[in-house]
Amino acid sequence: MNAPTPALVPRPERLRLVGQRRQTLAVMHQRLMFGMLLFAGIIAVIMLRLFYLAAFGDHAGRKTLVTNLVPPRGDIVDRDGQPLARTIDAWTVALQPAKVIGDKLELARKLAALMPEHDEAAWLQLLRSDKSFIYLRRRASPSLVEQINALGEPGLALSREPDRLYPQTDLAAHVLGFTDIDGHGAAGVERAFDEQLTNPATRGQALTLSISSGVQQALEHELLEAKTHFSALGAAGVVIDINTGEVLALTSLPQLNPNVAGNSDPDARFNRATQGVWELGSTFKPFTVAMALDTGKVRSMGQIYSCPLALKAYGRTITDTHPFGRNCSVAEIMMESSNIGTAQIAAQVGATDQKRFLKAMGFLDPISVELKERGRALYPREWSPLDVMTVGFGHSIAVTPLHLATGYATLFNGGLYRPATLLKVGPGHGVAPGRRVFSEETSYKMRSLLRLVVTRGTGKKADAPGYRVGGKTGTAEKIINGRYSKAGLNVTSFAGVFPMDQPRYAMVVMLDEPKATAETFGFKTAGWNSAPTFGKIVARIAPMLGVRPDLKREPNMAEVLPFVHEKK
Amino acid sequence: MSAKSFRSVGWVAGIAATALGCYMVNLKVASERAQLEDVETRIVLAQRDIRLLQTEIGTRGRLAQLEQWNVKVLALSAPKANQFLEGSFQLATLTAPKKVIDPSAPVVLASAPAPVRSQPIVDQDGPTLPAPALATAPVQPRSTSPTDLMHVASLKRDLPDPTPQKVVEKPLVRRIVTPAPAPRTASLSGDSKGKATATVVPAVKVTPKPKTAAAPTTLKPKVAPTAAPKPKLASATPTKPKPPLPSTKTKEAGTKR
Structure with a gap:
């Protein structure tokens, strides 16, 4: 019993302890409260978020797929x-x-069977x-x-x-x-x-695009056939709507498969129709005559020039493939594709006017088209009197076939130059404003002249009966390394328009180095290879283009026929 | 007391129910929207498939391929200028009937006497006469006598006796007077010359029923057009049609030659 009684009097240290405990308890309570509030806050935030999502959010199964079809690259x-x-x-x-986890040897065998490239x-x-x-x-x-x-x-x-x-x-x-x-x-x-x-x-x-698949296919097929038939190196063709400048078909051969463009020959990737520049020869003559008509140097298709067998001019002799050896009219010069006559007409036109017209037709600039593969025309730098003559019949100037097609379009649509376009003319892409180059009268007079070439002249084989084809053959010796080819390698072309009584489409066909065949009797000029190809293509594409064949319609041939010397 | 203490519970329950209701609406809208999106997605997928298939068809049927088939098999070519026609007139000129020379046709003298009357004109109203009647009629007289043959050559029909004509005439009159239905005339007016004649034509159509020779029946249409405006009168007097007949007959004969 003498054991010490439990402290009846609180010991000061114990008292201190109690105070401390109470303090720690308070702190604990505070912390707990804080923790609870924190959790409550977090839960509240989550709840709010949940409510928000329930009210405004998307559901879990929402598709992220696009709701309209937009291809990664436009069609x-x-x-x-x-x-x-x-x-x-x-x-x-x-x-x-x-x-790879399987047996590699086995796999290699199977792959070799499936993909035999290795x-x-x-x-x-x-x-x-x-x-x-x-x-x-x-x-x-x-x-x-x-x-x-x-x-x-x-x-x-x-x-x-x-x-x-x-x-x-x-x-x-x-x-x-x-x-x-x-x-x-x-x-x-x-x-x-x-x-x-x-x-x-x-x-x-x-x-x-302005391209028409049917026309394009016809052009490609017929050109390919001509290229194979005449063993040509290449070919090019352009069909253009002369009133809008829309390119309906444009091709260059050898063919290129764009699906495997990387495997193709660089020559196949070269676009001969817009990139390649060629001396296209006599197809230029209509421009010279039109310039002379427009400037009043030639007043009638009956104007007479002396056409000797050979013309010596500025140290060079100009010759003809069909020499007249007599006086001849403008109509005859065009009909028989006389260099001598055209040179004289060109000389009359003069360098200034010739350059002005060529510039206005876009012949001295890179071809105006949306493509980036554009050829730059080559032309004489100083433009001497001899150059005037040679340019007059399509030598010493090299342009692309597309240039030539726009030139013919300009000449026959009433005289307005419009740049070629590859986009369809319609809403959002109107017809380009034209630039007057030739007068309407000149344009009209040229119709019968070029029709004459096809009905009676060098381009007879280009005629597609009923479609009133008018056009001009062009044969130029190929320039190899800056010199005319000695081997007689030609670039032949035919540029024309149809239907000639109401011109609507211009087409240029060009063959690069065609060879002579048995049925051309050894000839390899345009009249024997490009012209028949042109005629075949017109007969195929004109119905597609809505040109009605009519054997009874012709342009006004009375303009030229009286001036053609009839052979007795 | 109890009501008061449950009021708060009621509030809570009411609010909860309302909130739940709103949520349900929300959920419903969301699910509808999801379905809509699902449909849209399916449409897009279908469009993609269509595009893919179109591309495949286009690739398989590419122009170069068609051209190749054409060159190898079909050998079709563009139409020539003379294959285009100006219109129906030019088309008709292409189908001009061939002149067939019938060697069995008898030789006819140019001075053959014009017969009194016959029925070749019936050919104009072709549909009105049954075909067998026309075909059989000319065969009969050919075998009779040479004088008859001359008539046959120019007219291809022999003449009936006056008696059967009268026999048929009577039923004709009867029929004209009784039926003459309006719709029928309308339908036939296109074939015959006018309304006045049309009223007679149905009668002609009916006439084959009395089984007489084909010749007399064919006479009746002749009666109607020539005696134009008053059909009843014309048909009532059977002798009247006779005079106009020869002229038309000769015309027909001329063309047949």
Whole structure:
């Protein structure tokens, strides 16, 4: 019992302890409260967020897919809406050697069977390489993809990538151009309108070209046939609407497949119709006569020039393929394509006027068209009196076939120059304002003159019965390394317009180095190769273009026929 | 007391119910919207598929391919200028009937006497006469006598006796008077010359029913056009049509030659 009683009197240290405990308790309470408030706050925030999401948020199953179809690169369509270029999702087969788990030898054997571009050893080497990613095939066929998928090898990656497809393959390849591996335009329209085709704001709308697939196909096919038949190196052709400047067809041969443009020959990628400049020869003569008519130097198709067998001028002798050796009228000069006569007419026109007209027709500038592959015309620098004469009959000046087509369009649409365009004329792209070059009267008089060439002159084979073809042949010796070819290599062309009584379309056909064949009797001038090709093409495309054949209609031939010397 | 204490519970329940209701509406709208989006997505996918298929068809049927088939198999070419026609007139000129020379046709003298009457004119109203009647009629007289043959050559029909003509005439009159239905005349007026004649024509159509020779029946249309405006009168007097007949007959004969 003498045990010390429990402290009845609180010990000061104990008292201090109690105070401390109370303090710590208070702190704890505070902290707990703080923690609770924190959690409550967080929960409140979550709840609020939940309510907000419930009220205004999207649901979990919402699709993120686009609700309208915008291709990664805009379509290109022809004037009738036929697709010429489209971007599709193509299958891509790739190899990731590190991820291959199966037997590599076995796999190499199977791959060699599926894709025979490499043999087994090469496949094995690829499978064992330390590269992380190798493209095996872009734009693989669905059957191949299926077979590769059946191999079940995780190291073979199959994926879909947007790929540019040209459904019509070779058709209008030089107009369309092609894209590089990154999907950017590398040539043609693809390059010229790259910005418009890739811009998300504009790529949803297809780019409508002025090209007409049917006409283009006819032109390509007939030209290819002519090129093969006459063993030519190449060929070019242009069809243009003379009233709007729309290019309805434009082709250059050899062919190019834009789907595999990388595999093609550089010569095939060269656009002979807009990039290549050629001395196109006698097809220039109508311009010279028109200049003379317009300036009043030639007043009538019956104006007489002396046409000797050879004309010596400024140290050079000008000769004719069909020499007259007598006096001849302007109509006859054009009909028989006389260099001598045309040189004299050109000399009358003079250098200043000749240059003025050529400039106005755009012949001294790079061709005006949307493409970036544009050829720059070559012409004499000092323009001497001899140059005036030679330019008069289409020598010493080199232009592109498209230049020539716009020139003929200018000459026959009433005398207004309009730049060529590859975009369809319609809403949003109106007809370019014309620039007066020739008077309407001159334009009218030229109709019968060029019709005469086809009915009775050098271009007889270009006639397509009923379609009133008018035009001019042109044969020029090819310039090789700055000199006229000694081997007699020619560039032949035929430029013409139809229907001549109411001109609507101009066309230029050009063959590069055509050879003589048995049925041309050894000739390789334009009248024997380009002209018949022209006629065949007109007979095919004119019905498509809505030109009614009519054997009873002709331009006013009374303008020229009285001045043609009839052979007795 | 209890009501008062439950009031707050009631409030809570009411608010909760309202909130839930709002939420349900919201949920419903969201699900509807989701479905709509689903449909839109499906449309886009379908459009993509269509595009893909179009591209494939376009690629398989590309112009170069068609051209190749044409060159190898079809060999179609552009129409020639003379294959275009100005219009229906030019088209008709292309199908001019061929002149067939019938060697069995008898030789006829230019001075063959004009017969009194016949029925070749019936050919004009072709549809009114049954075809077999026309075909069989000319065969009969050909086998009779050479004098008859001359008539056949120029007219291709022999003349009936006056007696059967009268026999047929009677039913004709009867029929004209009784039916003459308006719709029928309208439909036939296109074939015959006018309304006045049209009223007679139905009668002609009916006439084959009494089984008499084809010749007398064919006479009746002749009666109507020539005796123009008053059909009843004309048909009532059977002798009247006779005079105009020869002129038309000779005309027909001339053209047939």
